[in-house]
Amino acid sequence: MKIAVINEISAADKNADILRALEGRGHEILNLGNTSGNDSPALLYTHTGLMSALLLHLHAVDFIVGGCGTGIGYLNSVMQYPGVFCGHLLNPLDAFLFARINTGNCVSLALNQGYGWAGDVNLRLIFDALFTPETGSGYPPHRAEPQRQGREMLAQISCATHRPMAEILLALPAEMTHTTLSYPRFRPVLEAATETASDPALSTAIKSVLKALP
């Protein structure tokens, strides 16, 4: 699986912990957000939420590992976009259930609140439970079918409630899209994905934003 790790500035010092906890699982990891507390520009959850949504829509990655201090800011930001289904994972049981029941494409981690000593171990245990062949198998197992129907209905709702991603990108405040799309670790991945995107309107929108960058 191709996984993007995207940290905002407030928890950028946990970025290395996340990367290490993802190691050795056979996934391709793209590290696209802030990687230290001194990074410039500093990304806010509004930026990391947009990055995440663009990557998912462009099929540039299969899964996003995001987060913020409490996990709630990033969660509320990334959930503004269509086609994003996000967990809030604090311990391995959360991950176990999210994989089976919600089977989303994004998780938000609490990287300051409750993140103390051995927080890195907790991340590893969370990922052990999250990345499982049992993804989508339902919990408890006999509820697999209604839970699958729930996810399908949620996907339909997400389509009905949101504008298309291309329209969204052009409607967002320019200051926010500029900081996001020009972020050095993110931009090349975005540009490459735009070349092969199956949504030509979104490609055009991204290119027009990139062209307008100062």
Place this chain on the structure above:
Amino acid sequence: MKIAVINEISAADKNADILRALEGRGHEILNLGNTSGNDSPALLYTHTGLMSALLLHLHAVDFIVGGCGTGIGYLNSVMQYPGVFCGHLLNPLDAFLFARINTGNCVSLALNQGYGWAGDVNLRLIFDALFTPETGSGYPPHRAEPQRQGREMLAQISCATHRPMAEILLALPAEMTHTTLSYPRFRPVLEAATETASDPALSTAIKSVLKALP
């Protein structure tokens, strides 16, 4: 404050706990979802999410207390709609921080996972921390202004990414809107709110859905 409590069927047996935990705070409580495991029709998180969004858009309530088994299903459902900012509250510290930093209009409770003996007491302690005059004051306090700006930007993003609520209602799968709008505890509150709604397009959309009910 006017607070709606909206339970789906999976955790309807916790509805009474929520009501008791909200007592004595001077809030007006509207109990609009399933109230016992035998309720019919059974509401799913897709229904309770739409109910929540409609009530907030009609200014019928100021705040929604929702949830599901883990809190993640309802959270992902209600977050599909514009203008909804939702916390995932498992303990009093979550509530303390959500009130000060995110200052949303909705919370999702985990009502089966981790909800054991004295879960009702935990709800009370959570609400003690959630309903505070310190709402929106920032945490830590010196971060109040950037956190306020973050909320404002998030509200703008929510506007940019979503269709208007009236369009949404008409675009949603009919089976889902029918079950939701015709739910006996919810319908009269919705109809009353529709009469005084400041969004005439939404009023019209609601009335057209209600008229089409079997």
Place this chain on the structure above:
Amino acid sequence: MKIAVINEISAADKNADILRALEGRGHEILNLGNTSGNDSPALLYTHTGLMSALLLHLHAVDFIVGGCGTGIGYLNSVMQYPGVFCGHLLNPLDAFLFARINTGNCVSLALNQGYGWAGDVNLRLIFDALFTPETGSGYPPHRAEPQRQGREMLAQISCATHRPMAEILLALPAEMTHTTLSYPRFRPVLEAATETASDPALSTAIKSVLKALP
């Protein structure tokens, strides 16, 4: 490893969950406490604490899995005895750290508080982290030696602060020792272990209590 599972009455309905969560690990499991809420006599944490201490002193088992509603009652009870070192495990990280740092011979589980839906899965994840070849390896690894020294000092302290187990048994309130030693699931295991005990004073004390049983 030989593991005793010992439940008091308040959480006896979780006994089956514990047994299932321990399955498939190659351990020999002795189920010696209450196994359902209707069991008679009802065991309290004072009884299960004494059972645990006797089994450990007789080397009848290597490890005890106990608990109560919150985990704190049993913990305070079993810790009254010499040579018992007990964790309070609520999630897998607790288990991971307890195995490496404290390396005790007993754990206390919270079996009502916070024990909701999927509590059985959480137990399984806890045991996955608890029963590890890394037991005693220290955390972080470079702290292995001082942590080992801490455990050794604690064992010396436990010796210095407690009476010998034989004296203890005879000094305890008779009503409590009677209920404990005569408990049907426990008594045969105790009697067998007494036959081969390396502490003759304790054997004698146990036999004298058993003889005095009504």
Place this chain on the structure above:
Amino acid sequence: MKIAVINEISAADKNADILRALEGRGHEILNLGNTSGNDSPALLYTHTGLMSALLLHLHAVDFIVGGCGTGIGYLNSVMQYPGVFCGHLLNPLDAFLFARINTGNCVSLALNQGYGWAGDVNLRLIFDALFTPETGSGYPPHRAEPQRQGREMLAQISCATHRPMAEILLALPAEMTHTTLSYPRFRPVLEAATETASDPALSTAIKSVLKALP
């Protein structure tokens, strides 16, 4: 109430958080352990456990707030002594239940594991729930009487299983008692309490250890 705060070195940097969280409650606070990571000598949980037990036996304080990285080391250490009943408090609900059910004289806090941003707020919320006029009132209330009986039986057991405190002090490893009793913040409080102690054997034992200090 007179409360001693006793930190070991591993979490001494949280000492100031604890003090602040205890402020404004009308309690007299004695801060007797390590107060910063640079303190010398460094106290281990074996030292802070003995300090706690001595203070409780001398009635020098009514309650001890201790802890360590996970809370489990200090808990196992302080529980080696007679007459100590200790909670492991991670969130306000733990404190609420401990006050009502276990009504002990000591708590152990997890001061590194899970102690992240806003950990100080969590301490405050924990103490809000812990120091309540409802102490010993039972939970749920109708279980007050059996829970009181359980505590009484536990106190009897503690008496039966432990040596008297004076004997214990003389039996403990000298290196451990020396470091503990000579600790600068602790020694004057101990000496003052020894003058007025109601247990003359303990007074004599303490004086003999103090006299033997290098």
